[in-house]
Amino acid sequence: MTERLVVIGGDAAGMSAASQARRRRSEDDLEIVAFERGRHTSYSACGIPYWIGGAVTGPEDLIARTADEHRARGIDLRLGTEVTEVDTERGRVRSRDPYGQEEWVSYDHLVFGTGAVPLRPPLPGIDAPGVHGVQTLDDAEAALAALDRGEVRRAVVVGGGYIGVEMAEAMLRHGLEVTLVDRNLEPMNTLDPDMGRLVRGELEGLGVRVASGAPVREVLTGRDGRVRAVSTDDDEYPADIVVLGLGVRPATDLARAAGLPLGASGGLLTDRAMRVRGAERLWAGGDCVEVLNLVSGAEQHVPLGTHANKHGRIIGTNIGGGYETFPGVVGTAVSKVCEVEIARTGLKESQARAAGLQFVTAVIESTSRAGYYPDSAPMTVKMTAERVTGRLLGVQIVGREGAAKRVDIGAVALTAGMTVDQMIDLDLGYAPPFSPVWDPVLVAARKVADAVAADLRKG
Incomplete structure (x- = not known):
């Protein structure tokens, strides 16, 4: 008997889920209906500032897959159509098309990919x-x-x-x-x-x-x-x-009205398979959910396209008969303004305090390349580690070219649960055009490791 998957939201999480499910299950086995209230699907909202600023030439550069391309793959994608109600008891959603016509559509699986709305x-x-x-x-x-x-x-x-x-x-x-x-x-x-x-x-x-x-x-x-x-x-x-640019909140009005579990930020709560907690046939991913922060142990709203695409792939795999889980995040993000690069991962001080953690910090100034190499640029690195254990808690970087992506060293170390002492011995790539002999992140690790040791000596 053919099952039906209904997807609410036609961007990263929703369409990744639909596409992955379609790869695993044929149209005879799984019908897929996706509702998107806007005019576009599968596009990079993160790229919008760069389109407005002229670095990207047009909206077509930001669209990963058009509606017609999704339809050609056997997904019934309905643009300009809004889901106005979710009836979990009867397993159906009410939709309204661009002409105001309403229709109830039943589901065997329902994916919330409703994203976030700007404050x-x-x-x-x-x-x-x-x-x-x-x-x-x-x-x-x-x-x-x-x-x-x-x-x-x-x-x-x-x-x-x-x-x-x-x-x-x-x-x-x-x-x-x-x-x-x-x-x-x-x-x-x-x-x-x-x-x-x-x-x-x-x-x-x-x-x-x-x-x-x-x-x-x-x-x-x-x-x-x-x-x-x-x-x-x-x-x-x-x-x-x-x-x-005041930020966003999870778009979970439909989920709230349906009585589904929401976290402190208003995001949907899921298990590690991205299934809505307490619901067998409901799934959620992307900017409308809360995820586990692996450093603090708390649920957190982290609206990023990287996570949304991963959530969608996991949901589609599980609906398709496979098995995948999402372990959580460490809170990595990068940005820029002109030549200034900004990066962070892990916890900032206020987040560490809120998690009940005691910590020490160190701030160092270094350069992106060997000091004698042309175009070496300054950067500032701040690192936070837990008292006594020396476990890395967070890294923040502000600098010029070559600064932001160094935060990925911290992201890997956080995911692995490394201490700052362990970080000091990381075998990072070195050559004068790319780094000083001691990479700035390792310099910060040395300094904060010294702070941990000094704190221990004080008792």
């Missing part, structure tokens, strides 16, 4: 013309159309996280005066404040005005109704365009 606080003027989010390809097209109007000279970016700093770069590349307004005391709140301070200094060096500790209170408009400024408690920042 958009209910502030006066937040929906005024000239205010743009950057979550979807449609958002990017609207922002580019606004920039092409020829009347835009000043941009205000609200939020100093990954999207915020990347969009600050995009606005700079359009030749605009850029102000970054952030409620936190330093940008890049995923870093410790001392490392975020380095990012602020680099942004200011690029000509970005950084207003820290400044939550937005209102978006001000002119007589024509268009945005003219952003106001905080202390100041107003003139703007011809406003870009929102």
